[in-house]
Amino acid sequence: MxxxxxxxxxxxxxxxxxxxxxxxxxxxxxxxxxxxxxxxxxxxxxxxxxxxxxxxxxxxxxxxxxxxxxxxxxxxxxxxxxxxxxxxxxxxxxxxxxxxxxxxxxxxxxxxxxxxxxxxxxxxxxxxxxQAIFEKSEIVTDQENPYTVFTPYKNKWLKALSPFYLKSYPVELYESNFTKIKPSAMPSLKSLGFEAQDFTFPEPTVSASLLKNYAKTRDFPELDHGTSHLGLHLRFGTVSIRELAREAKKFSDVWLSELAWRDFFMQILWHYPHVEKQSFKPQYDKIAWRESKSELELWKTGQTGYPLVDAGMRELNATGYMHNRVRMVTASFLAKHLLHYWYEGERYFAEKLLDYDLAANNGNWQWAASTGCDAAPYFRIFNPESQIERFDPDYEYVKKWVPEYNTAKYVKPMVEHKFARERALAAFKKGLKK
Known part of the structure; x- marks a missing residue:
């Protein structure tokens, strides 16, 4: 044969x-x-x-x-x-x-x-x-509709999380079925059209101590050990989601909740693929979003005059990473303070983030811009200054990425917070009446 x-x-x-x-x-x-x-x-x-x-x-x-x-x-x-x-x-x-x-x-x-x-x-x-614990229509409402609000989704997700769904697949038992074949060469990075950089990628490790302290440390951007840095490995599957969920279940409900968010946004993208380029709630596309290349450039390069926003954007540009709390602040600033359509920022993150994942990036941008499912209400507008007081009170993170902060060299704020807040509220109210 x-x-x-x-x-x-x-x-x-x-x-x-x-x-x-x-x-x-x-x-x-x-x-x-x-x-x-x-x-x-x-x-x-x-x-x-x-x-x-x-x-x-x-x-x-x-x-x-x-x-x-x-x-x-x-x-x-x-x-x-x-x-x-x-x-x-x-x-x-x-x-x-x-x-x-x-x-x-x-x-x-x-x-x-x-x-x-x-x-x-x-x-x-x-x-x-x-790549998911639960996918597509595995977690749905009692009426068998997709969930569009996270908390009831998470509650059902947690209830369904039996050991069966967290079991590993023992690939090693059947490795003898790999075909025997002579080794072949693989294309070089250069032949694919890319240039190699001197860069060390984070290791895919997560410790019990990180998970135990995660709820206390995850919001403080200066604490490098406060988050797992596993996004890149989750994105390309160099770690197992089942193994991570088992660890989270043992040590951290908060981290387990983050894995539920990941599944939630994947099933949103599956059921509502229009969210890739349009607002989940179509009426939010009627808002008179502003367009300004120069403003967008100041935001991208970390020259807004708001130190936490600038620190985040500079960290992103230098490392391909940005702390999650700061991602929320920078996204809110672009969508609310500058009134730019969320897609502009989502695309920039897509270009720069090592851990870029369409479902999560899109879901979180639409959450911050109030255009998505279960989003922050449009009148919730982060004050970048009070966010520093809460999450970087000694300005350690800010000073690391914005060394000229508090000197004459630092740029003035490109827009005044109170004015920007009122402008955003007015634009959202007017757009949503149409």
Whole structure:
């Protein structure tokens, strides 16, 4: 009998352990050949220096090494997924393609095309839940509608959180089903069109002490140990969401709640894909949002004259990271103080954040701008000064990123808080009456 292959397609799940789709492929099939595609549909929109691509490249190279130790390999391709799969289906006698679910609009369209191609070739295309604890319509109201308010969603999410959903997939039991294949080279970062930077990525570790203290420390941006820095690893699946949820359940209800928020925003994006570019609540698109390239540039470069906003934007530009409390303040400032449409800021974060995730970034921006589901009411407008008094009282974080603060060199506030607040309230009231 001729040898046939089953492909496992790595995407947002770049690990060999506790991987749902990989486990199912290895358990049910033989000659499992792992594949990764550097997707030109995504890469062509990115600048030549993009640390996320560098992180993926380093991670894929490590995966390749691990598979070669098992006498197998990772086939690394560069191109449009549909064209890559046309080529692979010609090259190998393929029985099935296994992968994990992705919930973003682009990914859904991509997967529909691949599924159609597979159906035409009589190849099975199987996908599994891996990057969420609960997905799609697993947590719905008693009327079987998607939740659009977080607290009742979280309550049902917690109630449903039995050990079954937190169990790891023991991939290691079936590793003998990886196909044996000669090692192949992978494309260099340069050949993909990107420049390598001297940068050390955060390790995917989370300690019991961090989780135990998380509720007390998470809002203080100067405390580097106060948050987990796991966003990047969650985004690309180098950690297991089930393992993290088990740890959170042991040590921190607050951190567990953050994982519930992550699932919540994923199911919002799944059920309401229009939120990618439009407000969740359509009436908020009627507000007379202001446009000013010069104002947007001052916000982007951390020159607003509001030290906490400026510190956050400078941290983002320098490191690809921004503390979560500061993300709320900077987002609120752009949407409320400057009255710019939230999408402008969401796109800038999408360009700069190492841990950029469409569902979470979009959900949090719309929350801050009051345009989303379960958003902060529009009259809730953060005062950036009182936020410093509460969360950076000694100005440690501010002084780190805005060293000229409190000197003649520091810029004056670009807009006065009271005026900006009243202007925002008036614009929201007027827009929502239409």
């Amino acid at each position: 001729n040898k046939t292959y089953t492909l496992f397609w790595f995407r947002r799940d770049l690990r060999l352990f506790d991987n749902a789709g990989l486990f199912n492929a290895l358990k049910h099939e033989e000659n499992v050949l792992p594949v990764f595609i550097f997707d030109t549909e995504i890469l062509k929109k990115l600048p030549a220096i993009d640390l996320r691509v560098q992180f993926i490249h380093e991670t894929v190279a490590e995966l390749k090494k691990q598979l070669q130790k098992r006498k197998s390999d990772l086939v690394v391709e560069h191109g449009s997924p549909i064209e890559v799969y046309k080529k692979l289906l010609e090259k190998y006698p393929i029985k099935a393609i296994y992968t994990n679910h992705d919930y973003e609009p682009y990914a859904r369209t991509r997967d529909e095309k691949i599924a159609k191609l597979c159906a035409a070739k009589k190849v099975e295309f199987k996908t599994f839940k891996d």
